[in-house]
Each structure stands twice: as C-alpha cells, then as structure tokens.
Amino acid sequence: SEPSPTTSTIPSTTSATIEETSSLANEDYFQEINIRITSLPETLDFLSPHFSKHLDIWGTKIIATPKTPDEKVIHAANILAEYLDNDEDGIPDDDSVISALVKNKSMITMAATExxxxxxxxxxxxxxIFDQGFTVQDLYGDETAPEYAFDASLEEVHHLILNYGWGEVYPDQLRQEAGSAIADAMDIARGGRFDSTPSQYPDGAWFTYDDWTCEYECMVTEYTYWAHTSLLGGQADRFDEIGHEWRANTPELMRSIDDYATSILQDPRLKLPKSLPDGNYRGMGLSTVDELATT
Structure with missing residues (x-):
C-alpha cells in the first residue's frame, strides 16, 4: 500500500536567488529543429563506424550504433525535445539551459542493448569521448519505449539535462552536490545526510535507494528524477514496482510528503518541465516518426 502523508520540514535557508546566466549558445541552436537521423558529423568521425547514427536537438547530440533501431533513436530525440521545449512551441523554454548543454558538449550515446x-x-x-570534452549519458534501445515496460529514456535523458543543463544554470537550487536545495531535500527524504548508502534507512524515509555503487551526487540525481517525474504524473501507477526505493510516487504524495522538493521543482523561475514527455514532440518544423518511416 502507498504511504500515508508525513510532511517534511522546509529549512529556512531555501530561498536561494536565481542568478542571471548569460547565453553561451550560437543563435543557430534556437532555430526550428527537424528530427532526422544523419551520419556522424566530422567532429565525431573518431567514433565511426561503431557509432553511425546522429541527431542534433538544439546542440545536444544523440549518437547510436548501427544495431540501434531508428525508431528508438527518434523516440529519444522526441523525449529530449519535449523536456527542453515543454510547451512545444518550437522554442526552447530556457536558452540558458540550452547554452549550458552546448558548452558541456552533452551527448546521449545509444546502443541496441547493453x-x-x-x-x-x-x-x-x-x-x-571524454578527452574531447563530451559529457555523455548512455541509453539502450531495448529499454527505450518498450511495449510492456517503463520507458527508460524518460530517466536517462532527464539525467543528462539535469547534470549538464538545469543543475549548472541553477546551482543553488539544482546542483547535484551537497549544499544545493535539492540535495537538502534529498537528505530529508532519506531521513538524514548519508555520504554513502546506509545499511538501513531510518523509519519514515521515503527515498531509500540502496545501490552501493551510487555515491552521494548520484543519489541526488536519482532523487531529483524521482521527485520531478512524480510531480509530472510519470510514476503514479508504479508503486508496486518502485516503492522499495521511492514512495512519494504521485503528485499528491509529493505535495503532502515532500513539500520541500515540490516547492523547488515547481518554482516558476527555474522554467522546469510541467508535463511529462510522451515521445511525440509537437513543436514547429518537426518530422514525426510516421513521416520518417515513409521517407
């Protein structure tokens, strides 16, 4: 059964200021996008032919192996576009986030399977890849929009944008390190500040991830993903599957149990997504999966 509401205590030092961030991206990145798979650009020739497919969404790249199905690559691109342009008007919601992703040479690397x-x-x-300054997040085709399982692209794409976009532009609120507001919220959700995974979490904790390989910063990234997508309704039917590690899995539970993270993630100054991506970006100048399949 789902947990009963137990409200968290909001620290008094959370009203962090939003600093003005200058745009670093070339204006070309704000032109209309057209989701089509191309060959690798010259800057990525060193990965050819082992990676052979390429997409660019406002400067953030997706590359994939030859075995990765085209429809999986296109789906991931749609998810990326929807996170960055959540109102789907063809214009990214936060050009500073686009700039940060471009500056960090952010890239999703896809393969058919692990x-x-x-x-x-x-x-x-x-x-x-790292020597040339790229920051990457892996994603597998068989976990992307599977027929009878959760779409992992929602998580992996979120991780990329959070670590190299949102967290960089709004460090006081979203930096994936101790001391940011979202890290403080995680400490409350875990029942304390744990630099490493505890053998047992305190009673009343609602984020109880137990992966020993996931250090503190990794835990913040996982927590932010759970909290944000739960507020967007993305985890509502998954309590039996995820309740062992995440219990505030609906918007209602987030507002009642984790009001601190809710206040951070719904701060309009951060311009974070308000709707969960569905894999069908409706922005201007976009080819749909069906259109691509017939061209």
Whole structure:
C-alpha cells in the first residue's frame, strides 16, 4: 500500500536567488529543429563506424550504433525535445539551459542493448569521448519505449539535462552536490545526510535507494528524477514496482510528503518541465516518426 502523508520540514535557508546566466549558445541552436537521423558529423568521425547514427536537438547530440533501431533513436530525440521545449512551441523554454548543454558538449550515446554497448566500447577508445570534452549519458534501445515496460529514456535523458543543463544554470537550487536545495531535500527524504548508502534507512524515509555503487551526487540525481517525474504524473501507477526505493510516487504524495522538493521543482523561475514527455514532440518544423518511416 502507498504511504500515508508525513510532511517534511522546509529549512529556512531555501530561498536561494536565481542568478542571471548569460547565453553561451550560437543563435543557430534556437532555430526550428527537424528530427532526422544523419551520419556522424566530422567532429565525431573518431567514433565511426561503431557509432553511425546522429541527431542534433538544439546542440545536444544523440549518437547510436548501427544495431540501434531508428525508431528508438527518434523516440529519444522526441523525449529530449519535449523536456527542453515543454510547451512545444518550437522554442526552447530556457536558452540558458540550452547554452549550458552546448558548452558541456552533452551527448546521449545509444546502443541496441547493453551487450551491443559493451561490444562497441571494446572497439573504440571510449576515453577519447571524454578527452574531447563530451559529457555523455548512455541509453539502450531495448529499454527505450518498450511495449510492456517503463520507458527508460524518460530517466536517462532527464539525467543528462539535469547534470549538464538545469543543475549548472541553477546551482543553488539544482546542483547535484551537497549544499544545493535539492540535495537538502534529498537528505530529508532519506531521513538524514548519508555520504554513502546506509545499511538501513531510518523509519519514515521515503527515498531509500540502496545501490552501493551510487555515491552521494548520484543519489541526488536519482532523487531529483524521482521527485520531478512524480510531480509530472510519470510514476503514479508504479508503486508496486518502485516503492522499495521511492514512495512519494504521485503528485499528491509529493505535495503532502515532500513539500520541500515540490516547492523547488515547481518554482516558476527555474522554467522546469510541467508535463511529462510522451515521445511525440509537437513543436514547429518537426518530422514525426510516421513521416520518417515513409521517407
């Protein structure tokens, strides 16, 4: 059964100021996008032919292995576009976030499966991606919009934007480190400040992730994803599946149990998404999956 509401205590030091952030991106990134798979650009030639598919969404790149189905790559691009242009008017909601993603050379690396990804990494110098300054998030085709399971692209794309976009533009609120408002909210949700995963969480904690490989900053990223997508209604029917690690899985539970994170994530100054992406970006100048399939 789902938990009964127990309200968190909001610290008095959370009214962090929103600093003005200058736009770093070229104006070209704010032109209309057209989601079409292309070959890799010259800047990514060092990954060819092991990665052969490429999409660009306002400067954030998606690359994929030859085995990754086109429809999975296109779906991930739609999710990315919807997170960045949540009202789907063809214009990114926050140009400072776009600028941060571009500055960080953010990129989603896709493979058909985890095995395909591992085999691909064996064939390339994976460190060169980082040596050239790219920041990456992995995503597998078989976990992207699967027929009978949750769409992992909602999580992995969120992680990329959070770490290299939202968190950089609004560090006081969303930086994925100790001391930010969202990290303080996580400490409340976990029942205390734990630099490493505790063997047992305190009674009353509603975020109880127990992956020993996930250190504090990783925990903040996971927590922010759970809290944000729960407010967007993305986790409402999943309590039996996720309740062992996340209990505030509906907008109502977020408002009653985790009012601190709710106040952060719904702060209109942060311009965060208000609707969960559905994989069908409706912005201007976009080809749908169906259109691409017939061209």
């Amino acid at each position: 095995l395909d990804f591992e085999e691909t990494l064996d064939k390339i110098d994976g460190f060169e």
